């Protein structure tokens with residue numbers, strides 16, 4: 001069977017509010033994205049994933065939707081959306097929308113109706129109970145909220161203003177599948193699926209068992225002293241993934257990329273049991289808390305290869321709009337960021353980069369009390385240094401600051417007086433324009449690596465074989481497709497390394513010192529090389 005396009009693609013995530021402001025209101029918009037499409041195209045990415053821009057009170061910047069088929073006015077209009085889809089396709093690229101199926105905004109007309117009484121046309125569209133059980137929300141604390149009009153509690157997996165839809169109600173399921181069809185008809189190439197693993201909850205609302213775990217981790221979402229046994233990763237959700245796949249198949253090969261969390265053997269179930277009968281791709285969030293060492297990456301790749309063997313395909317993601325930017329874990333060290341990009345763009349998997357990652361944009365610390373993100377307001381009573389010590393990002397505004405295009409006012413993002421979030425103070429040093437003109441920049445490295453990836457089938461869909469017998473700080477792997485082979489060697493250490501290695505041609509080096517002569521290879525500290 002041929003490898004589907006979405007297993008070979010490269011993804012660039014746009015947070016629309018922060019990408020480019022075309023109408024000077026301080027907020028990024030759809031026309032702004034259109035104006036910057038050539039930038040992304042020239043970089044070499046194929047697929048754009050755009051965080052939600054649908055009608056919303058913006059209490060969770062768009063992840064609280066009040067109409068799935070209307071566009072929030074600050075982002076533009078339906079015409080702009082159609083034009084965006086068309087412009088993306090004109091460039092031979094793909095476009096992926098963010099589908100928040102699990103919950104709506106509390107302002108959605110369905111919920112407004114549902115909460116009014118136990119007997120109305122939307123009364124069974126959300127999850128209502130007379131008495132709450134012990135489930136905790138993903139963000140901590142009780143996820144049940146009382147509605148005095150209806151005299152019942154509704155369930156919110158995330159924040160109180162994001163009530164969960166009831167997928168056990170066939171009307172809800174049909175309406176949401178039709179919403180998916182609505183956008184597929186308009187030419188969207190697929191969806192990133194927001195917190196997809198909480199879609200179904202236990203039908204009997206059984207209490208979750210006690211657990212000693214306080215903080216949820218990537219491999220185990222249990223936390224706040226309870227095992228998340230009955231409110232996520234339910235068997236019905238795996239079946240739902242298959243149904244959603246068949247809806248998409250009505251339109252041909254479309255991407256479905258799930259935001260799911262939990263043990264790998266569980267989240268693998270979202271992919272279905274054979275190629276193309278489940279989601280197709282899932283994020284594997286262990287990578288978002290990676291350690292920067294050869295040993296760590298060797299083991300990570302071994303684990304990933306074991307869980308997502310061909311014909312499954314992993315996704316390699318190191319940053320997104322909810323987590324610290326990867327460069328933060330690297331002490332803002334550009335040499336390390338370059339090596340990480342080299343790994344991400346050459347390893348077996350779909351790379352997914354977050355806007356600004358290609359120029360090394362850094363987090364901008366901001367106080368919890370004035371945050372636009374609702375999450376930090378839940379935690380103002382806990383001193384910030386505790387979260388920093390634990391490496392947790394609470395104020396997501398810090399990773400959502402506007403894109404740094406140039407050295408002009410507002411980093412070239414907007415000509416407004418005030419931008420929706422502050423511009424990072426380092427924009428004079430870290431910006432697209434400057435990096436385009438610097439041949440050794442992270443941006444140009446990303447572009448060169450993408451162009452190599454885009455012409456080497458072995459990097460797009462080849463098998464991966466980890467190499468042994470190398471110096472311990474050198475991570476090496478071979479990518480093989482049919483009779484073509486490419487080898488990648490990365491020195492994840494600041495000391496130079498020299499070792500013997502047979503090869504015929506060097507196609508890429510990270511620094512001038514990296515060298516490949518005759519049968520010997522010399523890698524600079526944090527150097528890397530691609531050879532044939």
Ligand code: GLC
Nearest residue numbers: 060063100158194195321322
């Ligand atoms: C996902 C999104 C996040 C959002 C949440 C609720 O985790 O990535 O930004 O706040 O779901 O929709």
